[in-house]
Amino acid sequence: MNKILVIDDDKIVGITLSQLFKKAKYEFRIAYTGKKGIASMIEFEPDIVLLDFKLPDIDGFEVLKTIKDYHEHIVVIMITSFGDIKKAVKAIKMGAYDFITKPFDKEEILKMIRKILNIRKQSEILPADIPKMMGQSKPLQQVLDHIHRISSHDITVFLEGDTGTGKELFARMIHDLSPRREKPFIPVDCGAIPESLFESELFGHTQGAFTGATEHKKGKFELAHTGTLFLDEINNLPLNLQPKFLRALQEKEIQKLGDEKPTKIDVRIIVASNNDIYNDVKKGTLREDLFYRIHEFKINLPTLHERKDDIMTIARYFLEETNASYIKNITGFTPSAIELLENYSWPGNIRELKSVIKSAVLLTDTSVIDDEHLVLKNIKRKDDDVEELGNESGNEEDLILEKFTSKTEEEVIRKALIKAKYNKTKAAEILGISRSQFYKKMEKFNL
Numbered sequence: 001m002n003k004i005l006v007i008d009d010d011k012i013v014g015i016t017l018s019q020l021f022k023k024a025k026y027e028f029r030i031a032y033t034g035k036k037g038i039a040s041m042i043e044f045e046p047d048i049v050l051l052d053f054k055l056p057d058i059d060g061f062e063v064l065k066t067i068k069d070y071h072e073h074i075v076v077i078m079i080t081s082f083g084d085i086k087k088a089v090k091a092i093k094m095g096a097y098d099f100i101t102k103p104f105d106k107e108e109i110l111k112m113i114r115k116i117l118n119i120r121k122q123s124e125i126l127p128a129d130i131p132k133m134m135g136q137s138k139p140l141q142q143v144l145d146h147i148h149r150i151s152s153h154d155i156t157v158f159l160e161g162d163t164g165t166g167k168e169l170f171a172r173m174i175h176d177l178s179p180r181r182e183k184p185f186i187p188v189d190c191g192a193i194p195e196s197l198f199e200s201e202l203f204g205h206t207q208g209a210f211t212g213a214t215e216h217k218k219g220k221f222e223l224a225h226t227g228t229l230f231l232d233e234i235n236n237l238p239l240n241l242q243p244k245f246l247r248a249l250q251e252k253e254i255q256k257l258g259d260e261k262p263t264k265i266d267v268r269i270i271v272a273s274n275n276d277i278y279n280d281v282k283k284g285t286l287r288e289d290l291f292y293r294i295h296e297f298k299i300n301l302p303t304l305h306e307r308k309d310d311i312m313t314i315a316r317y318f319l320e321e322t323n324a325s326y327i328k329n330i331t332g333f334t335p336s337a338i339e340l341l342e343n344y345s346w347p348g349n350i351r352e353l354k355s356v357i358k359s360a361v362l363l364t365d366t367s368v369i370d371d372e373h374l375v376l377k378n379i380k381r382k383d384d385d386v387e388e389l390g391n392e393s394g395n396e397e398d399l400i401l402e403k404f405t406s407k408t409e410e411e412v413i414r415k416a417l418i419k420a421k422y423n424k425t426k427a428a429e430i431l432g433i434s435r436s437q438f439y440k441k442m443e444k445f446n447l
Contacts, residue, residue, distance in 0.1 A: 002117055004028045005046035007037030007063060008079055009056050013102075017050070020106050026113075034058030038066050041074070048116060050100075050109075052079040053087055061094065068095040072141075075116050079104070097149075115152060135310025139302035143170065146299045151177035156249070158294050159272040161301030164349030167232055167272040170301060175228040180268055183227030188220050191233040198238050200257055202245070209258025221254045224267045234271040234294060235280045242287045249293055269294070304346040304353060311342050314350060318357040319369070326419065328361055336371040344376050358430055362415045375412055410445045413438075417447070 004026050006017050014030040021028040029044050031037035034055040041049065049067060053060035060078065067074055078091045078099040088099035097116065100109060134140055150157060151174050159167045168187055175185045193201050200209075204219030220229060231237075237245060248254050249269060253262040271294045280286040304311065315333070323330055333341070346352055360373040412431065420426035428438035441447075 002026050002048075003044060003046040004048045004050065004113065005031065005037065005040055005044055006050045007031045007034065007040075007055070008050070008052040009033065009054070010052070013052075013079070016106070017109075020110065024110060024113075032056075034060070034063045037063060041067055042070065045071070046074060048075045048077065048113060050077050050079055051096075053081075053091075061091065064091060064094055064096060077112065118152065135307060135313040137302075137307040137309040139306050140310060143299060143301060146297075147174055147177065150174070150297050152179060154268050156294055156296040157270045158296070158298045159270065159301055160274070160277075160298060161272070162274055162303055162349055164351035165301040165303060166350050167301060168230065170299070171228075171230040171270045171272065174270060175230075175268070178228070178268065180227050184224050185228050185230065186220050186224040187230045187232065189232050190236040193236075195238050198241055199244070202241070203248075203254045203256055205257035206259050209256075213258070219254065219256065221248060221265050221267055222263065224265075226266050228268040228270060230270045230272070232272045233274075235273045235277045235286055237286075239285060239287070242290050246287065246290045246293060304349045308342060311346075311353070312338060314353060315341055315357055318354050319361070322358050322361045326361055329367070330361055330364060330369060331367050332369070334368050334370045337369050337374060340371045340374055340376065355431060355433070359412050359416075362419060362430065363412060375409065409441070410447075413441050413445065413447065 004021055006014060006028065008014060008017075008030075009032050011032070014032065018028065018030060029040050029046070031040045034057050037049075037051070037055075038058075040046075051060055051063055051067075055063065064076055064078070067076055072095065076091075076096045078088055078096050079102065080088050080099050081102050088096075091099065098112065100112070134144075147170065157171075157174060159170055161167055171187070172185055175181060188201070190198075199205075200213075200217065200219065202219050202221060204217050204222055205213050207213060207216050244255065248265065251262075252266065253264050255262050277286065277291070281288055281291050304314075312333075319330060319332070322328070341353075341356075348355070356374055356376060357369075359375045360369045363373040363375075364370070413427075416427040416430045417424070420430055424438060424442070425435055428435045431438065433441075
């Protein structure tokens with residue numbers, strides 16, 4: 001049974017909410033002081049706490065901090081008088097979920113509670129390995145908090161982050177937590193679509209719409225109908241198509257190539273890009289009205305370097321995954337390997353970490369991964385052959401240093417080829433590099 005705790009010194013509020021929760025068949029308790037509220041919270045372990053700002057013995061902010069320190073996943077809703085909005089904003093920054101003002105609407109309270117409990121229930125359907133691989137750092141927890149807040153709303157979400165920060169993973173999480181979770185999730189990499197094919201890919205076409213259109217084709221919008229459409233690198237959307245895209249967002253309808261009638265669509269939109277999107281607006285390559293339309297709710301995704309506490313959690317997850325894939329039994333990392341992983345800058349973020357762990361598993365013939373198995377850039381190590389790129393007058397942080405010798409790099413490539421049974425495309429995938437990069441490496445070592 002879902003449990004609710006009310007901490008409020010107003011006896012009328014206590015009686016009103018007692019009757020409300022009893023009728024709704026929620027298990028509840030009422031505490032009329034801050035100290036009794038904290039004691040009830042520890043003993044009762046509620047799912048939700050309704051907390052008044054003004055208490056006779058302890059300040060409401062102090063009670064809120066105590067609750068979040070004890071168990072950060074308890075949802076706290078602040079009860080405030082009209083005009084105390086500044087206090088409410090401060091409370092939300094401290095971890096409160098939301099606030100209600102006196103006199104309150106009983107149905108609004110029930111609606112808020114149902115929404116919170118529904119999100120909790122939905123979060124249980126997420127694949128178990130997603131939280132396992134993510135970690136517990138504060139920057140990550142802030143992202144997850146934002147995702148839980150907006151997933152159940154059909155608001156357009158903009159994910160902003162560097163390459164490799166997991167934009168599609170977080171977009172899929174938003175979808176999985178939403179009421180649309182049983183419907184399609186359609187990811188689109190806007191940077192990979194030739195400009196001449198953009199309109200057909202997004203909106204579809206009818207038979208005979210253009211030369212080569214031998215049959216009807218559904219576009220990504222139509223394929224995502226009733227579900228979620230995720231558009232990565234949205235700033236690559238051609239300027240001439242942006243008015244049509246904006247209309248699809250605003251009017252909930254699309255116009256297929258060759259079709260005279262519009263097609264109604266019901267799609268939740270999530271878009272993603274890096275920081276350069278602001279320059280695109282300034283340059284005029286991205287319409288300003290479209291920019292604001294896709295920025296209804298922005299979530300900044302932290303780099304892996306900003307999530308230092310999560311590095312080894314994610315590394316161990318990728319180790320387990322790679323062990324299973326390559327039928328190996330590597331048990332962990334040496335202290336020196338851990339130190340190297342935690343102090344590396346990770347310019348390629350999570351994607352680079354996955355590639356590094358894959359390579360390390362290929363390199364090691366022992367039960368643990370040591371620092372010599374980690375193929376990293378931008379790390380200067382004792383006894384390593386390094387190459388400086390830049391000039392002598394540049395700043396130290398501007399110098400790029402290659403960590404490993406050519407001999408070690410060649411060994412990694414040879415092992416990848418053997419593992420892939422000399423399939424070069426598969427070997428490139430194992431190393432996490434493009435096929436063209438892999439061919440250049442082969443040419444470099446005359447393989």
